[in-house]
Amino acid sequence: MNKLFCRFVVFSLAVFFALTSSSQAYAAKPIVCKMALTVGKEHAYAIAYQRMADLIEKRTNGAIKVEMFYDGQLGSDREVFEALQSGGVQGTMVSTGTLSPFAKKLMVFDLPFLFPNRDVAFKVQESKVGEELLHAIDGSGVTALCFWESGYYWLTNNKINIATVEQLKNIKVRSLEATTHQDTWKALGMLPTVMPFGELFTALQQGVVDAQANTIPNIVTTKVYEIQKNIAEFPIFYHTMMVLFSDNFLNKLTPEQKKIVKDTALEVRDWHKQNNGKIIKENIAMLKKKGNTFTKFSQAELDKAKKICAPVYDKTAKDVGGDLVKRLTAEVAKVSKSK
Numbered sequence: 550m551n552k553l554f555c556r557f558v559v560f561s562l563a564v565f566f567a568l569t570s571s572s573q574a575y576a577a578k579p580i581v582c583k584m585a586l587t588v589g590k591e592h593a594y595a596i597a598y599q600r601m602a603d604l605i606e607k608r609t610n611g612a613i614k615v616e617m618f619y620d621g622q623l624g625s626d627r628e629v630f631e632a633l634q635s636g637g638v639q640g641t642m643v644s645t646g647t648l649s650p651f652a653k654k655l656m657v658f659d660l661p662f663l664f665p666n667r668d669v670a671f672k673v674q675e676s677k678v679g680e681e682l683l684h685a686i687d688g689s690g691v692t693a694l695c696f697w698e699s700g701y702y703w704l705t706n707n708k709i710n711i712a713t714v715e716q717l718k719n720i721k722v723r724s725l726e727a728t729t730h731q732d733t734w735k736a737l738g739m740l741p742t743v744m745p746f747g748e749l750f751t752a753l754q755q756g757v758v759d760a761q762a763n764t765i766p767n768i769v770t771t772k773v774y775e776i777q778k779n780i781a782e783f784p785i786f787y788h789t790m791m792v793l794f795s796d797n798f799l800n801k802l803t804p805e806q807k808k809i810v811k812d813t814a815l816e817v818r819d820w821h822k823q824n825n826g827k828i829i830k831e832n833i834a835m836l837k838k839k840g841n842t843f844t845k846f847s848q849a850e851l852d853k854a855k856k857i858c859a860p861v862y863d864k865t866a867k868d869v870g871g872d873l874v875k876r877l878t879a880e881v882a883k884v885s886k887s888k
Contacts, residue, residue: 551645560568562601562702562721567637567861570775577663578612579612579614580613580614580798580801580802581614581616581639582602582605582613582614582615582616582639582794582798583616583638583640584597584615584616584617584618584638584640584641584642584843585616585618585622585623585624585625585629585632585640585641586598586600586618586620586621586639586642587620587621587625587626587629587746588617588619588620588767588770588771589619589620589770589771590617590619590620590815591769591770592766592767592770593641593766593821593825593828593829593832594699594766594821595619595691595700596824597697597817597818597820597825598617598642598659598822599617599730600817600818600820601813601817602615602617603615603812604801604816604817605760605807605809605810605813606810608809608813609806609809612746612806613718613806613810615640620856621746621747622686623638625745625746625747626641626643626644626647626745626746627647627650627726627745627857628694629641629643629840630637630643630647630651630691631794631813631827632719633690633691633793633794633795634689634690634691635690635793635797635799636690636710636795638795639794639795639797639798640792640793640794640795640798641793642697642784642790642791642792642793643789643790643791644699644725644791645658645659645682645727645789645790645791645877646658646659646725646726646727646730646788646791647683647725647726648686648729648791649726649728649729650726650727651686651689652685652686652689652704652857653746653868653869654681654682654685654870654873655682655685655686656728656729656865656869657729657865657869657873657874657877658682658726658787658789658863658868659684659725659727659729659786659789660729660865660874660877661677661733661786661854661855661861662784662851662854662855662858662876663728663787663873663877663881664787665881665885666866667698667700667787667822667882669699670698670789671698671822671883672884673790673877673880673881673884674696675696676813676878676884677879678873678876678877678880679696679880680888683695683696683791686791686793687734687823687861690795690796690797691793691794691795691796692793692794692795692799692840693791693792693793693816693878694791694792694794694810694811694814695791695792695815695818695834696790696791696816697709697789697790697791697792697818697821697824698788698821698825699764699766699788699790700764700765700787700788700825700829701764701784701786701787701788702762702763702764702784702785702786702787702788703762703763703764703765703768703780703781703784704761704762704780704783704785704825705763705768705774705777705779705780705781705783706720706759706760706777706779706781706784707753707759707760707776707778707779708720708760708776708779709758709779709782709838710842711779711781711844712777712781712842712845712846712847713842713844713846713850714737714850714853714854714857717738717739718736718737718738718739719738719739720739720740720759720760720810721740721742721758721759721760722734722740722741722742722759722760722761722762723741723744723749723752723755723758723760723761724742724743724744724759724777724778725743727741728736728765728865728868729788729865731743732861732864732865733785733786733858733861734857734866736857736860736861737854738748739760739856740844742757742758744757744834745768748760749771749773750771750772750773750776753776753777754776755775755783760777761773761777762783762785762786764788764829765832765833765836766828766829766832768780768832768836769832769835769836774836774841776844778840778842778882779840779841779842779844780836780841780842780843780844781843781844781846782843782844782845782846783844783846783853783854785854785858791815791874794810794816822852844866862874862878
């Protein structure tokens with residue numbers, strides 16, 4: 550009997566330690582966070598995202614393992630957002646223009662000539678109305694932690710050096726899905742065609758569109774400058790991005806880990822502001838050396854364009870409803886005056 554009992558004890562202990570070891574191994578298994586971007590790893594905000602990923606891994610002592618995917622490997626911006634909703638992808642950064650079909654309020658960040666300069670944009674993004682817009686996608690299965698900068702759009706084309714509003718008429722231009730973008734191009738007499746960012750280069754090569762508007766880092770990393778030699782400084786849109794994480798992923802984290810992720814996103818946002826400005830200057834210098842021609846709209850032409858685009862504000866205010874457009878433009882005016 551004693552012999553049988555001893556065997557039972559030994560067997561029970563063996564099972565206990567086996568289960569304990571298995572449990573510990575499982576507990577130590579890191580939480581995987583797939584981060585998907587549609588731009589290449591050398592892009593300004595991709596560099597910042599990699600920095601954020603490295604810091605999150607370091608600050609959680611490897612409890613979160615970040616896997617980066619570039620160049621649209623996991624799909625277009627819209628497809629990646631939908632993957633975040635289902636939990637198949639855990640993190641990304643998408644423009645407010647891309648997200649506006651999911652949350653109408655975000656249309657307001659893509660109003661033409663909204664921000665007079667980068668500093669005003671930063672302050673408005675961090676204001677009370679900015680905080681309201683940050684939560685526009687709440688309840689979608691995705692959480693926005695903060696706004697990041699992509700930058701001002703520059704207009705490229707392969708036909709003429711554009712510097713006047715008159716020259717914009719009847720030019721076929723690629724547009725984001727955002728209604729504000731389409732309405733703006735139409736108001737200026739242009740012919741917008743909606744298409745994903747990943748299809749843009751081929752569309753320009755094949756003449757599906759004649760022109761496109763994008764940030765300087767996008768123009769460089771996609772090599773659009775090789776087939777679009779004419780670049781116009783036309784700050785019609787300021788490209789605002791949103792740092793997004795799947796609720797499915799965030800719900801797996803401890804409160805401390807959630808804080809690390811959010812604090813790191815905010816910290817790298819501020820680092821990116823400086824680095825992005827530096828990269829834009831370097832990119833412009835490089836493009837000039839490559840032989841690209843730069844033109845600039847005069848203030849008189851910009852004022853003319855603003856006047857033509859004014860109805861877009863009225864239409865957007867109706868589409869969004871309430872007084873959001875009024876409050877946003879009032880905040881822009883207040884911040885601009887305080888500078």
